[in-house]
Amino acid sequence: MERTLAKAAACLGTTRPKLIKLMREKGLLNDRNLPAFPARDREYLRVKDSNWFHAELGMQYSQSTRVRQPGIAWLAEQLGLTLPHIPTDHRDAA
Secondary structure (H helix, E strand, C coil): CEECHHHHHHHCCCCHHHHHHHHHHCCCECCCCCECCCCCCCCCEEEEEEEEEECCCEEEEEEEEEEEHHHHHHHHHHHCCCCCCCCCCCCCCC
16 A cells, blocks of 8 residues: 555654655655655655646656555654554454
8 A cells, every 4th residue: 555645644643744844854855755765765665657648738747755555654763753553453353
């Protein structure tokens, strides 16, 4: 499962702008909000390439950062954040 930076921030109990600021200060994101070290951090972060056609401007291209599932705990550790408590689900207990 992958999350946008906004959804990852919500999981970490912060906002997207604060998460981006912390990640930049730690050197995890570059000035375009993409992973600064995509090869090193590939287990946790990835670049999503997108494109679409605009009637007047032609093909448009963009890139954005996605946080992989293991990246949530990794980001919390890297940035000194505490993960919010997730209640235990006992529905499948026998």
